Amino acid sequence: MSLxxxxxxxxxxxxxxxxxxxxxxxxxxxxxxxxxxxxxxARPVVVFDTLFRLLQTQYGSVTYARxxxxxxxxxxxxxxxxxxxxxxxxxxYTAKYxxxxxxxxxxxxxxxxxxxxxxxxxxxxxxxxxxxGHAYExxxxxxxxxxxxxxxxxxxxxxxxxxxAGARVQVADYKRHxxxxxxxxxxxxxxxxxxxxxxxxxxxxxxxxxxxxxAHLGETIDIHxxxxxxxxxxxxxxxxxxxxxHGGDYVKYWMHNAYLDIDGEKMSKSLGNFRTVRDLLQSYRxxxxxxxxxxxxxxxxxNFSVELLEQAxxxxxxxxxxxxxxxxxxxxxxVPLADEPFYQALNDDLNTPLAIAELxxxxxxxxxxxAEDKPQLxxxxxxxxxxxxxxxxxxxxxLQGDAAADAISAEAIETLIQERVDAKANRNFAxxxxxxxSLLAEGVVLEDSREGTQWKRG
RNA sequence: GGCUCGGUGGCAGAGUGGUAAUGCAGCGGAUUGCAAAUCCGUCAACGCCGGUUCGAUUCCGACCCGAGCCUCCA
Numbered sequence: 428m429s430l431x432x433x434x435x436x437x438x439x440x441x442x443x444x445x446x447x448x449x450x451x452x453x454x455x456x457x458x459x460x461x462x463x464x465x466x467x468x469a470r471p472v473v474v475f476d477t478l479f480r481l482l483q484t485q486y487g488s489v490t491y492a493r494x495x496x497x498x499x500x501x502x503x504x505x506x507x508x509x510x511x512x513x514x515x516x517x518x519x520y521t522a523k524y525x526x527x528x529x530x531x532x533x534x535x536x537x538x539x540x541x542x543x544x545x546x547x548x549x550x551x552x553x554x555x556x557x558x559x560g561h562a563y564e565x566x567x568x569x570x571x572x573x574x575x576x577x578x579x580x581x582x583x584x585x586x587x588x589x590x591x592a593g594a595r596v597q598v599a600d601y602k603r604h605x606x607x608x609x610x611x612x613x614x615x616x617x618x619x620x621x622x623x624x625x626x627x628x629x630x631x632x633x634x635x636x637x638x639x640x641x642a643h644l645g646e647t648i649d650i651h652x653x654x655x656x657x658x659x660x661x662x663x664x665x666x667x668x669x670x671x672x673h674g675g676d677y678v679k680y681w682m683h684n685a686y687l688d689i690d691g692e693k694m695s696k697s698l699g700n701f702r703t704v705r706d707l708l709q710s711y712r713x714x715x716x717x718x719x720x721x722x723x724x725x726x727x728x729x730n731f732s733v734e735l736l737e738q739a740x741x742x743x744x745x746x747x748x749x750x751x752x753x754x755x756x757x758x759x760x761x762v763p764l765a766d767e768p769f770y771q772a773l774n775d776d777l778n779t780p781l782a783i784a785e786l787x788x789x790x791x792x793x794x795x796x797x798a799e800d801k802p803q804l805x806x807x808x809x810x811x812x813x814x815x816x817x818x819x820x821x822x823x824x825x826l827q828g829d830a831a832a833d834a835i836s837a838e839a840i841e842t843l844i845q846e847r848v849d850a851k852a853n854r855n856f857a858x859x860x861x862x863x864x865s866l867l868a869e870g871v872v873l874e875d876s877r878e879g880t881q882w883k884r885g
Numbered sequence: 886g887g888c889u890c891g892g893u894g895g896c897a898g899a900g901u902g903g904u905a906a907u908g909c910a911g912c913g914g915a916u917u918g919c920a921a922a923u924c925c926g927u928c929a930a931c932g933c934c935g936g937u938u939c940g941a942u943u944c945c946g947a948c949c950c951g952a953g954c955c956u957c958c959a
Contacts, residue, residue, distance in 0.1 A: 438889095456959075464959090471959050501957070580888095583954075589887045590955060632957085654959025658889090661958095685890085686959060691951070695958055722908085723898065728891080728952070738897060738909050745908090748922065772899090781899055784907035794923060856918055863920075874921050881922085 430485070430774045432650070433726060435658060435681035436582055440776055445649045446679060449487040452644045453479065456636065456653035456661070457493040457539070460520035461505040464527050465701035466716065466731060467654075467687040467694040473717050473816070474684050474725040474777065475652050476533040480814050481773050484764060492538040492643055494636060495521055498629055503618055513619050527704040530713035531720075532816040540639040542630065546621045548638040549630045552672055553610045553623075561671040565601040567613035569625055573606040576667050582681060583659035608664050610634050633664035640677075641669065651678040655685055684725040694731060702731075712829060714817055715740045721779040721815060742783070743817065744826065744883070746808070749790045751822035751881070753805045760806040769811040779815065786811050826883035834884070835869040844873070844880050 430443040445451045455475045458464055475491070482489045497517040506516045525535070542549075553569050556562035561575045573579045573587055580586050590606050609631035614620030620627040630638075640648055646669075653662065662681065669677040687694045694701045707716055719739035723729040764770045768788070772781035786808065793804040812818030827837060843862050850858040863873050872885040 458959090459957090468959050474959095499957090583888075585888055585955070652959095655889090656954065656958060659954060660956090684959070686953080688952075693953070693958090697956095697958060726890090727898085730897080732897095734896065734909085741909060745922095752923090778899075780897090780907080784899070787907060791924090851918085854918080860919070867921095872921060874923095875917075876922080883922095885921095 430481070431776050432680050432682060433776045435683050436678075441680065443649075443680065445486065446647060451482050451486045451489045451650070452648040453482070453489070453491045453650040453652065454636070454640050454644060454648055455491070455493045455536075455651075456657055457495055458520075458524050459496040459499050459501060460517045460524060461499065461502040462520060462696075463703040463705050464524050465694065465696070465703050466707055466720075467701060469528070469531055469704050469716065470687060470720050470725070470729070471652060471654055471684050472528050472533050473531055473720045475682075476531075476816060477721065477773070477779065477814070478650075478652075478682075478777055479534060479536075480816065481777070484814070490538065490644060491536045492540060492639070493536040494639055495524075495539055495541045496632075496635060497521070497541050497543050498619055499632065523705065527708070530708055531704070531717045532714060532819070533717075534816075538643055540643055542635040542639070543619075545635065545639050545642055546630065548642045549634045550611075550621070550623050552634065552638045552641070552668065553625075553630075555672045556610065556668065559671060561667075562610055563603065564625055565603070567626055567628070568601050568609055569611040570602055570607040571610055571664065571667060571671075572603060573608070573667065574604050576671055579606075579667055580663060582663050582666055585659065608633060608660065610668070633661055633668060636661075637665045637668040637672075637677075640665075641673065646673050647676045648678055650680045650682060652682040652684070655683045658683055685728045687731040688728050689731055691730070707736075711736050711740065714820070715743060718743055718783075718815075718817055721817075722783065724780055725777055742787075744885075746786065746790055746812075746818055747820075747822040747825040748883070749793055750805070750808065750818065751826060753793065753801050754822050756802055756805055758802050758806040758809060760803045762803075762806050762810040764810065767807065767811070770814070773814060782811065782815060786815075829884050835866075835871065840866065840871055840882055844882065847873075848880065 431440045432443045433440045453475070455471060458468060479489065479491045495517075502513060502516055506513045509516065529535075553562060556571065557564070557569065562569055562571050580589070587604070587606050611623060611625055611628050611630060611634070613626060613628045618629070620629050640651075651662070666677050689700045692698065692700065704716065715736060716739075719731075719735050720729070722735070722739060729735075767785075769782040769785035772778040772785055775781075789804060789808050789811065793801060793808065796804055809818065843866060847859045847862040850856075850862070866873060866882070870884055872883050874881045874883070
């Protein structure tokens, strides 16, 4: 069972083969830390976290780097607006980003390089590009000369001429060609800046990823991921920087996720139609958000809505309900992943919706399995859940734990259930139903069985 | 204008050159004191028009509709 990945560069699914046997290097573009992450920003995090988990099942060494962009115009603007230091802005939002992503069950990446910790590498890269004739200094800026690169535009499949046709490239008198992009720009005395051969300044947006990949992962990496909107110009320009500086390949497999839509439109900061993860966590647990994000294939747009979240929750409740029935069952059963349909689904370019469908099939089997078959089915469900980053909680806690601040307490519920058991024993069904209805009004659902009454918050 | 990507049942969402997964919702049944949960069954879909083919939802072409990138954006 081998992994297939859709490579943006070739436009086709390819067999995944790492450059070095049993070793995978992966880099995903992380946040610019000047505000809270929205749920659209969380999609690549969840998608590539799932890939990270999958890779770890088949390669001995998997290094996953996700950067923190902590120098940028928007950060400077946010600091000025809040009348606070750059560091207090970036520290706050870096911490909040980590917290939010942890709520989504995203594992911490192996490395989390900060742009400001790698300025030397960026200056060095810029110098190399100038030496090799791919960059030039102009009015305090250093710019990459796109015309100096033979196949610039290959990733996004556009030519330099095409870009001019759009006539939306920023024209600036310090550029030789309108498509040239900034490697290094001068900094105002009040702005953050670093001394460089070209004066005090700061790096352009694209530079950090090229420099940090080179510094932390090597000249060529296996997988580089991010949102579709990064294909151009960001990733295109990374390729230009790295290939022109070092020669050789930069990235073997390019992966790009589609975005979240709201009412058929892209969710984005500039459109203002976004919901922050932090805000959504007030109403939905992180695992629900994660499940919702995985319910569509990562290369397809996903329409984000209340209905989607309710379906995600309903699905998870079902799985946890199944697991609650076998909560005390030991599962020291080996699960040969290669044979598992959910594993095969994930290996096919991370087909998470199909993997979830296979999870449903397993749950159904478990619900009606003979006792001796249950442990292995439970083990398989847990194994699938681990890969998807779900179903890791105690089922009872999941089903009973999602209580609002003013909700009825577990103790009060148990007391009423006991009273209802007594009423039923006396065949006082009117009282029993009255108790059940009153609990339902509190959002508590009772489930009677031969073994007794269970409850959950619905 | 250039370059991408889509349009599958009420909703979400896989997939395939030949009976179109799965989930949610609906309906019927089993079970239950009645429910819930579970199980069984069931209704219902491939944008439009051509072409290739024995056969197309799937391949090709045109068209309609939608989204995205080309500017900060996951």
